[in-house]
Amino acid sequence: MAERNEIMRRQRALARFGDFVLDHDDPCELASILTEGCRLIAEELETDLAKVIEIEPKRETGFVRAGIGWNKGIVGHERISLTERSSEAYAIARAEPVITNDIAAETRFHFPEFLRDHGVVALVNVPIFLPGRRPWGVLQVDTREVREFGREDIEFLTTYAMALGPVIDRLLVVVEREEAERRLARRDRPRRVVEGMNEGFGLLAPDFTILEDNEKLLGRPVSDPVGRSYWDVYPQAKGSDLGNMLERAMSERIPLSLEHQPEGSELWIETRVYPIVDGSLAVFWRDATARREARENLSKNEEWLRSAVEVGRVGLWDWDPVTGRVAWSKEHWAMYGYEVGEIEPSYDAWLDSIHEDDRARADAELRRSMETGSDYSCEFRVVHRDGAIRWLSGTGRFFYDEEGRPVRMTGAMVDFTEQREMRDRLSAMVTELQHRTRNLIGVVRAMADRTMRSSADLEEFDAKFRSRLDAMARVQGLLSRLGSGDRIAFDELIETELAALDGEDAGGKIRLEGPRGIRLRSSTVQTLALALHELGANALKHGALAQEGARLEVVWSFEKDGEGGRPWLHIDWRESGVTMPQAPGPGPRSGDGRELIEHALPYQLGARTNFSLKADGAHCTLALPVSQRGHEAV
Structure with missing residues (x-):
């Protein structure tokens, strides 16, 4: 019995709304009609908040057209974004009610701040469709407490929304008709008004007799077709899309429009028709060729841009600093290792992804760009989802409203990790090449002096010296193979380097001493060879290879399960029997070589190093990770 009473009560509410609509059929009263509808709905569902939101297609927003219970400045002023994260847009797209019983627990949608300001906790969105299933807006009921909207509530709201659609459509048709009538009121003016129109115009009687015509676009005299049947003047229109539209508009008394290409013509024409109160039909048409071409070109450009973004792996973002809304392109998600939608795009999400050493700088650069209006440009490291460190380069630009407040930022980002690493390697190589060149000159000089002292004559000197020069060339030859895909074993590298330094002496x-065949990648060889060269050059100039009775031992080993669960290569370089020029400790052998060992190796190879000068010579230990595959260094 209670359920029946509730149904009867809601039917009476619909009837009261119908009576109100009958008494207010002026198009200017649309807002009043919608407001009354909100009041009756809120009263029936025992809530004090309800509103009607109208779609604004050009803005991609919804306009709060009417409502009750809202603070001043909301109804008739507030606009909401109709993005894919909008519950309103979702309801329209699904063509069905969308219920949110508790917005605090809702993860599917973003909600406008003014809802939270009003204490809204639960809401229902019901789409409003005009005849022909044309989406117009949303009817929304809001409550300030968690609420389970029942089936009867949803059916009532759906019925109400279905009733609103025809009412809104009828008033909109009246508005369009009045506009057409205002335009046609000028038909009794002098003929030059018709002739001077920038678009084609015609007036058709109910039997399709042409009452008025302006064929300026087609170059025919104005008076030619007047008084004749439209179908006689344009026989090809019968049964065409254009002819069918005219017949439908005349019979159903509804405004229609069509973009079409007349048979045998290269032009595209946009034709719009409006029924007139006296039974006639106003027809307007204009050349739409340029606009259509522009639209097609825009579509092509968008496709080109999309292809360029995908091929170039450019990540795009669009940030609204006012609402905090952020949109990322598919490529932007991929730069962090995520599929689209796996995390929530936001300014904080972007900032948190940046390496802690670069985070403050990247944030400061963006804030500076926002305050000064300059373009944003910054290079920074991010922590990829798999834990890898990637280098990204971001560029962007802010847009401001009339009062100078930032309202939007768009930008692009590219991953240039490989280029950055290459740039760093090239910089290090140039520096080391300069130092290596100086070192090689010193080694050659020392080698020449020693060879001369140990040679009985010029012929013996020539043979020994050439042999040592050839050995030095061999190690350079090893390094030159790195770009060919070959791999150099550590034992080959150390033997070649030492042979180049001291030859058979x-x-x-x-x-x-150590296992043979531990193969090294090019990035490892380049830096490791420089380090071994520095150790060898120092030994030749100051240490074990320069003094009688001194010795050099190089021992290496392969640790299968080292730190981090990865294999490691351990190298122990030990000189003994060396008469040191001063007390052991740092100092005499500092410089570029030691900088390379103690800083470049850990940074570039992830190595652990230790260099010290003992009482009887230098001692250096090196450890670097290697991979399982063929014992190749990482």
Whole structure:
């Protein structure tokens, strides 16, 4: 019995709304009609908040057209974004009610701030469609407490929305008709008004006799078709899309429009028709060729841009500093290792992804750009989802409203990790090449002096010196192979480097011990060879290879399960029997070589290093991670 009473009560509410509509059929009263509808709905559902939101297609927003219970400045002023995260847009797209029983627990949608300001907790969105299933807006009921909207509530709201659609459509048709009538009121003016129109105009009687015509666009005299049947003047129109539109508009008394291409013509024409109160039909048409071409070109440009973004792997973003809304392109998500939608795009999400050492700088650069209006440009590291460190370059621009407040920022981002690493390697290589060149000159000079002292004559000197020069060339040859895809084993590298430094005179002074065939990647060889060269050059100039009775031992080992669960290569370089010029400790052998060992190796190879000068010679330990695949260094 209670359910039946509730149904009867809601039917009476619909009837009261119908009576109100019958008494207010002026198009200017649309807002009043919608407001009364909101009042009756809120009263029936025992809530003090309700509103009607109208779609604004050009803005991609919804306009709060009417409502009750809202603070001043909301109804008739507030606009909401109709993005894919909007519950209103979702309801319209699904063509069905969308219920949110508790917005605090809702994860599907973003909600406007003014809802939270009014204490809204639960709401229902019901789409409003005009005849022909044309979306017009949303009927929304809001409550300040968690509420389970029942089936009867939803059915009542759906019925109400279905009743609103025809009412709104009828008033809109009246507005369009009155506009057409105002335009046609000028038909009794002098003929030059018709002739001077910038678009084609015609007036058709109910039997399709042409009452008025302006064929300026087609170059025919104005008076030619007047008084004749439209179908006689344009026989090809019968049964065409244009002819069908005219017949429908005349019979159903509704305004219609069509973009079409007349048979045999290269022009595209936009034709609009409006029924007139006296039974006639006003027809307007204009050349739409340029606009259509512009639209097609825009579509092509958008496709080109989309392809360029995808091929170039450019990540795009669009940020609203006012609402906090952020949109990322598919490529932008991928730069962090995520699929679209896996995390919520936001300014904080972007900032949190940046490496902690670069975060403050990237944020400060963006704030500076916002305050000064200059373009944003910043390079920074981010932590990828898989834990890898990637280098990104971001550029963007802010847009401001009339009062100078930032309202939008768009930008692009590219991953240039490989380029950055290459740039760093090139910079290091140039620096090391300069130092290596100086070192090589010193080594050659020392080698020439020693060879001369140990040679009985010029012929013996020439043979020994050439042999040592050839050994030095061999190590450079090893390095030159790195770009060909070859791999150099550590034992090959150390043997070649030491042979290049001291040749056969090293017999008995050097002991090498370790497994053979530990293959190294090019990035490892380049830096490691420089380090070994520095150690060898120092030994030749100051240490074990320069003094009688001194010895050099290089021992290496392969640790399968080292730090981090990865294999490691351990190298122990130990000189003994060296008469040191001063007490052991840092100082005499500092400089570029030591900088390379103690800083470049850890930074570039993730190595652990230790260099010290003992009482009887230099001691250096190196450890670097290697991969399982063929014992290749990472």
